[in-house]
Amino acid sequence: MSGIIDQSTDARSKAIGQNFRVRAWVCFNGTTGGSNRTINGSGNVSSVSYVEGGKYIVNYADTLPDNNYTVVGMASDNLGLISTYSSTPGLAGCTIYSSNSSSGATANWGRVGVAMIG
Numbered sequence: 001m002s003g004i005i006d007q008s009t010d011a012r013s014k015a016i017g018q019n020f021r022v023r024a025w026v027c028f029n030g031t032t033g034g035s036n037r038t039i040n041g042s043g044n045v046s047s048v049s050y051v052e053g054g055k056y057i058v059n060y061a062d063t064l065p066d067n068n069y070t071v072v073g074m075a076s077d078n079l080g081l082i083s084t085y086s087s088t089p090g091l092a093g094c095t096i097y098s099s100n101s102s103s104g105a106t107a108n109w110g111r112v113g114v115a116m117i118g
Contacts, residue, residue: 025115030108054106059093069118076111
């Protein structure tokens with residue numbers, strides 16, 4: 001039958017193409033797990049390393065093809081913000097900060113979610 005539009009998820013992915021995909025994502029506990037934080041769920045993330053108060057390194061399981069991606073995230077409280085450590089994220093991972101939007105101080109949150117899109 002002609003004129004029927006395929007509305008399946010697969011069809012939408014094909015229409016968007018390779019340029020707009022989540023390259024990696026992770027949900028982790030920013031308060032427990034010692035130097036390697038506890039990962040609750042992830043895709044293409046091998047570990048999350050704790051550096052110091054609110055600063056983490058997200059390590060990718062597979063190296064990304066380029067560093068032309070953006071990092072977006074959230075923290076467990078309505079005051080939680082996520083920002084990247086440098087203007088150019090890495091191919092093997094990226095450094096992120098979690099902070100308190102009210103005070104601006106870095107903070108460790110119980111639930112941190114980050115996605116790398118590009």
